[in-house]
Amino acid sequence: MHATGHVFYSTPLLFKNPQTSNVISFSTTFVFAIVPGYPLGGMGMAFVLSSSKNLSGASHSQYLGLFNPSNNGNLSNHIVAVELDTSFNPEFKDINDNHVGIDIDSLISTESYDAGYFTNDAKFRNLTLMSGEPMQVWIEYDGKEMQLNVTLSPFKAPKPNHPLLSSNVNPSSIFFDRMYVGFSASTGTVRASHYVLGWSFKLDGIAQPLDYSKLPHLPRSKSKQRPRGMTIWIPMLVVVFLLITAAIVLFVVRRRNKFAEILEDWELEYGSHRFSYKDLYRSTNGFEDNGLLGVGGFGRVYRGVLPASNTEVAVKRVSHESKQGVREFVAEIMSIGRLRHRNLVQLLGYCRRKGELLLVYDFMPNGSLDKLLFDQKKSILDWAQRLRIVKGIALGLLYLHEECKQVIIHRDVKASNVLLDGELNGKLGDFGLARLYDHGTDPKSTIAVGTMGYLAPEVTRRGKVTTSTDVFAFGAFLLEVACGRRPIEARAPKEETILVDWVMKNWQRGTILDVVDWRLQGRYVVEEVEVVLKLGLLCSHQSPAARPSMREVIQILDGAVPMPDLVVDLRSVGASALPGGEGFSNCNTSTPSIGTASVQPGGR
Incomplete structure (x- = not known):
């Protein structure tokens, strides 16, 4: 040496x-x-x-x-x-x-x-x-x-x-x-x-x-005489070695099955967006309940920290037992994952394992808006913060409807799907129900899915989804932000059960400010609140043609164009949302939200 x-x-x-x-x-x-x-x-x-x-x-x-x-x-x-x-x-x-x-x-x-x-x-x-x-x-x-x-x-x-x-x-x-x-x-x-x-x-x-034949051979070490005891110990050591090897193999097989995931040829193009199940399992400490962020009709959401980058993420586990449609679903999810907008929650990627899909999103430290908006004894959000959130979500929907390569209909706009970052900026998330189609074409009819209180009447009747159906849901969202109430409150007095009805009746009586969230205690700009409430009614019109586009919504919120007058039609339960007397029909404006079509109660 x-x-x-x-x-x-x-x-x-x-x-x-x-x-x-x-x-x-x-x-x-x-x-x-x-x-x-x-x-x-x-x-x-x-x-x-x-x-x-x-x-x-x-x-x-x-x-x-x-x-x-x-x-x-x-x-x-x-x-x-x-x-x-x-x-x-x-x-x-x-x-x-x-x-x-x-x-x-x-x-x-x-x-x-x-x-x-x-x-x-x-x-x-x-x-x-x-x-x-x-x-x-x-x-x-x-x-x-x-x-x-x-x-x-x-x-x-x-x-x-x-x-x-x-x-x-x-x-x-x-x-x-x-x-x-x-x-x-x-x-x-x-x-x-x-x-x-x-x-x-x-x-x-x-x-x-x-001349290779004349070259010497490499010297070899002389073998030592084997002690007699070795004839006993060697077989024993071999048996112990085989037992240990078998245990290791069993452990590896079980561990491999534990983290087994589905990977098909068509997913290769999404390689950079695919997370390994092992990484997601470790990042969430095995999907422990103490990391649970929320539970919905379509899955559970967990907080996680990716081991490689130490990045905080939200991991949503979505049940997807059907083999048909998985490829199309992942393709649409990955298309949405390429979107970039400050008011959209960024989808980072996905993982497939057995009958389960796992979607990985940016982590929003302040959680979903509904947790700060409802069931609170005092207001967590002041009016200025609420108005900023409303405008942010409107910008996000405008981006989806008009500024993307394809038209994207979210189909599940509501307070529980609006997430708040560290500065309480609103970001629209959860694109699990989103539909994509090319500009200038009509989307095909589909099964009515969503949450009661946010579904436009044409969805429950004909399964017809357009950007206007997102506008209808956005109208319900505007009312719940201003009123601090969900679109349907089963425990509320009968007159107040359906939020849009209650707001409409108070507007007809000239007492529209009575519906404003009582926790704000009058600390708001009256003109701004009235615009938000009336715009919520306008977006909730039962006729898709009467609803504004998201671009018009933003112009009204910014004060670039005046809010159209809402003209009461005394012959109907609702009201007219457009000048010229084109009123709501004899159907209540919120009735389609609780129709008999197939819906997903409780949201996700």
């Missing part, structure tokens, strides 16, 4: 032409082997051209017996070496712990490459220098072209046509007239043996090929 070894040809050879002082071409080949101690060992060896064969001042370990810390890199060394390096030393800019390099007065190689060889069809094959097996090296220098080639191959294999290393080198300033040729090796903390089994060298010509 911590040793160096050198072997040189006994006399120096004439390397420079006496007439021109140019370095003469030379060629050498040798067979070597590095046999490590158990389990590792050695630092490597090198073929050396040196002005002196006395390298007693050279260091062991990473210095390969060539240099020491004080003279490494000095031009006075007059050494050229081809290193067969089996250790990784960043201070020498090594590329790895198994490489071949050309060294000139320094262990920082001028050229280096992974140990191996190129086949005749130019494919690279790795070789492990410290494998304990013999290998052959060819080193050739062309004095006219000043080119040094190094080639490596397995023992007894033909010399590869393509060299491993090829470098333009002019050693005239490095070589003396006469130089010694030989080998150097070193070890570190672990013992290793370095062998040169055969060597051929030629100046101004091609080195004579080696």
Whole structure:
């Protein structure tokens, strides 16, 4: 251990032409082997051209017996070496712990490459220098072209046509007239043996090929006599080993099944958006209840911290037992995941496992709006914050309806799907029911899904969804933000059960401010509150044609256009939302929200 070894040809050879002082071409080949101690060992060896064969001042370990810390890199060394390096030393800019390099007065190689060889069809094959097996090296220098080639191959294999290393080198300033040729090796903390089994060298010509039949065999360690007790202990140890192996295999299989997930060919295009189930499981501490953020009709939402990036996320587990439609569902979800808007919750990606889909969203530290809006003894949100949230969600819907590559209908706009970031900015989330279609086309009819109180009448009757159905739900959202009430309150007095009816009746009586959330205690701008309430009624019109677009909604909220007058039609229960007497029909404005169509009570 911590040793160096050198072997040189006994006399120096004439390397420079006496007439021109140019370095003469030379060629050498040798067979070597590095046999490590158990389990590792050695630092490597090198073929050396040196002005002196006395390298007693050279260091062991990473210095390969060539240099020491004080003279490494000095031009006075007059050494050229081809290193067969089996250790990784960043201070020498090594590329790895198994490489071949050309060294000139320094262990920082001028050229280096992974140990191996190129086949005749130019494919690279790795070789492990410290494998304990013999290998052959060819080193050739062309004095006219000043080119040094190094080639490596397995023992007894033909010399590869393509060299491993090829470098333009002019050693005239490095070589003396006469130089010694030989080998150097070193070890570190672990013992290793370095062998040169055969060597051929030629100046101004091609080195004579080696006769493999005359090369010695590598020495083998003598087997020790086995103690008698070993005949008893070895079978026992084998049995224990097999039991441990079986336990490990069982553990790995169970763990693999635990984290097994579905991955089909069509999902490859979503690779960057696909999370592993293992990462999501760990990020949520196994989906423990203490990390539960909310529960809805379509799944549970958990807080998580991604282990790789330490990023907080919300993970929604959605049941999806049907095999049909999964591909289309994921395609639409990923299309939505590419959207970027400050008032939309960012969908980061998804995971599929068995009959379950997991959707990963940005984490919103202040949770959903409904938790701050309802069932609170005092107002958590003042009027200015509520109005900012309303305008933000309107901007988000405008982006979905008009500014995306495709029209996106959210289909589930409500306070519980509006999430609040750290600064209480509103972001529309939960796109699990969203529908996409091209601009200028009509979406197909579908099953009526959503939440009672937010469904437009055309959805419950014909399954017809358009951007106008989102506007209807946004109208209910406006009323619940201003009133601090859900669209349907079963425990409220009969007159107040349906929110839109109650607001309509108070507007007809001229007492519309009586519906404003009592927790605001009059701390609001009356004109702004009236605009929000009347706009909520306008958006809740039973006729899709009478409802404004989201662009018109934003213009009204910003005061860019005046709020249309709501004209009462005394012949109906509702009111007219447009000048000219186009009134609500004899149906109550909120009746479609509680129709007999298929709905999802309770939301998600």
